[in-house]
Amino acid sequence: MSLGTILVIVLILILLGVIPTWGHSRAWGYGPSGIVGLILIILLILLLLGKL
Secondary structure, eight states, X not given: OOHHHHHXXXXXXHHHHTOTTSGGGGGGTTHHHHHHHXXXXXXXXXXXXXXX
């Protein structure tokens, strides 16, 4: 597996961990999941363009 694939998998797991429906992150709101989602989209675009 390439480094990009591993980063995508890790970011997806982090995104699932910061969803506000979980008990530990309910008070955080949508901020952390929005930031992680944005990073995930940027990483996916870089992977598709072959820059990573």
